[in-house]
Amino acid sequence: MTRGSICRTICEAIALRRAAPNCKAPRTKIHALVCRCLLVHFVACFLLVPVGQAATAVDASSYLLMPTVVRGEREIDWHSGFGSSGLAVANEVDSVLGLGMGVTDRWLTELEVRYRRVAGSGTALDAAEWENIVTMAEPNEWPIDLGVALEIELPHDAREGILFRTGLLLQKEVHKFQFNFNVLVGRYFESAQISAAQLEYQGQVKYRYSQPFEWGLQAFGSVASPNQTWTGYEQQVHRFGPTILGRFVLPGERSISYNAAALFGTTSHSPDRTVRLQLEYEF
Amino acid sequence: MPKRRDICIALTGGLLLSASAACVEPEFIIEIRDHKFIPAELRIPAGKKVRIVLDNQQETPEEFESYSLNREKHIPPKSRVTLFIGPLDAGRYVYEGENDVGSDGPALGVILAQ
Numbered sequence A: 001m002t003r004g005s006i007c008r009t010i011c012e013a014i015a016l017r018r019a020a021p022n023c024k025a026p027r028t029k030i031h032a033l034v035c036r037c038l039l040v041h042f043v044a045c046f047l048l049v050p051v052g053q054a055a056t057a058v059d060a061s062s063y064l065l066m067p068t069v070v071r072g073e074r075e076i077d078w079h080s081g082f083g084s085s086g087l088a089v090a091n092e093v094d095s096v097l098g099l100g101m102g103v104t105d106r107w108l109t110e111l112e113v114r115y116r117r118v119a120g121s122g123t124a125l126d127a128a129e130w131e132n133i134v135t136m137a138e139p140n141e142w143p144i145d146l147g148v149a150l151e152i153e154l155p156h157d158a159r160e161g162i163l164f165r166t167g168l169l170l171q172k173e174v175h176k177f178q179f180n181f182n183v184l185v186g187r188y189f190e191s192a193q194i195s196a197a198q199l200e201y202q203g204q205v206k207y208r209y210s211q212p213f214e215w216g217l218q219a220f221g222s223v224a225s226p227n228q229t230w231t232g233y234e235q236q237v238h239r240f241g242p243t244i245l246g247r248f249v250l251p252g253e254r255s256i257s258y259n260a261a262a263l264f265g266t267t268s269h270s271p272d273r274t275v276r277l278q279l280e281y282e283f
Numbered sequence B: 001m002p003k004r005r006d007i008c009i010a011l012t013g014g015l016l017l018s019a020s021a022a023c024v025e026p027e028f029i030i031e032i033r034d035h036k037f038i039p040a041e042l043r044i045p046a047g048k049k050v051r052i053v054l055d056n057q058q059e060t061p062e063e064f065e066s067y068s069l070n071r072e073k074h075i076p077p078k079s080r081v082t083l084f085i086g087p088l089d090a091g092r093y094v095y096e097g098e099n100d101v102g103s104d105g106p107a108l109g110v111i112l113a114q
Helices: A003-018 A027-048 B004-021
Strands: A074-084 A092-102 A107-118 A122-135 A145-155 A162-174 A177-189 A198-210 A213-222 A237-250 A254-265 A273-282 B027-033 B036-038 B041-044 B050-056 B062-066 B071-075 B079-085 B091-096 B108-113
Touching (some): A074 A107, A092 A122, A198 A237, B027 B041, B041 B050, B050 B071, B071 B079
Parallel strands (some): B027 B050, B041 B108
Antiparallel strands (some): A074 A092, A092 A107, A107 A122, A145 A162, A198 A213, A237 A254, A254 A273, B027 B036, B050 B079, B091 B108
C-alpha cells in the first residue's frame, strides 16, 4: 500500500465522519471504518513505510525567490535537490526546469515543470507551475526592497488539487551583505489530501565577495502540516545550511548563474540532508 | 494608555515622514548617447543615498550593469530610468553598458563616491 493510498483512505474516512451528522449511515459503521483505516495507517507506518519517508516528501528543489526583475531578460532555469534521511528511507530527487522572462521592470513570469524521483519507484512528472514576481519599487528606493510572489501549481496527481501560493519577498543590502526573507502562504483547492493553508518561509544571508563567488547561509521551512497551518515544532520542516553562489558573464548579454547549498534538517519531518543546486542561463 | 486610533495615526505619520524623507536624496543625470555614458565619470557624495537618472537618448536600448553597485537595468530607447544607489563607501564603482557580440565592447562608466 502506498503512502498516497493510505492518505486517500484516511481522508475518505475523515470526510465520511464529518458528513456523519447529515448522513443516514450508522455511526458504528463509520467508527469501524475509521478504526480500520487508522489501524492500516499505523501498520503501514511501523512495518511498510519508514517513518522518515514523510520527511523526504518535502520539495528538495525549493529555491529562494528574489524581489529583483530585469526587463527583457529571459532565463532558462534548472534547479534540483536531493533529500535523504538515512539508509532506511527512500532518497528523493526533485528537479525543475523553467523558462522565465522579465516582462516589465517590475514583473517576472516563469513557467516550470517539476519531476520527482523516489528511489525504487522511478521518475514521474510531479507538477506544472506558473510563477510570478512583482516588485513594488526600485531596488533601494524604499528602506527594504519589497516584492510579491504569486504561484499557481497544477500537481500531476489530480487528487492534490490546485495550489495557489502567494507571499512577501523582502530584501535588504547592507554594505557587501545581502539579506533576504520571504513569507509564503499556500492553499490547495479541490484537494483530497491537504486541507490547511501551508505557511512557509525562505531566508538567505550572503556575502557578495565577487561576481563568480559569493557565500552565505540559506534556510527553508514550513510550519504547517497537511491538516494544520501551525503545527508543533517536530511536525514542522526546518532546513538550513551553507550556500555558494555566483555568476559568469558571457559575451552578447548572456550569463550563467549558479547557486548550491547543503541543508540540514532540524526536525523529524525535515530531510536530514538536502543538497540543492540551481543553474540559470540568462539571455 | 494610548488608544488604538492614536497608534494608527502615529504609525501613518511615521510612514509619511519616512516616505517624504525618501524623496529628498540628491539627483544626478547620466545621459546615454552613441553608446557612451555622459559623463563617463560621475562624482557623488559618499555615505549618502542618491538618485541617478539614466537618460537614454538613443534609438536603441542600453544596459546599465554593475556588480559593485549590485544593479542591472535595461533602458529602453528614448526613455529614462531611475536608480537608487548608496549610501556608498568612498571609492570607485565601475559600470558598463550593452555588450553585443561583434560590437567594439560595452560603454564604460565610473561612479566616484567621495
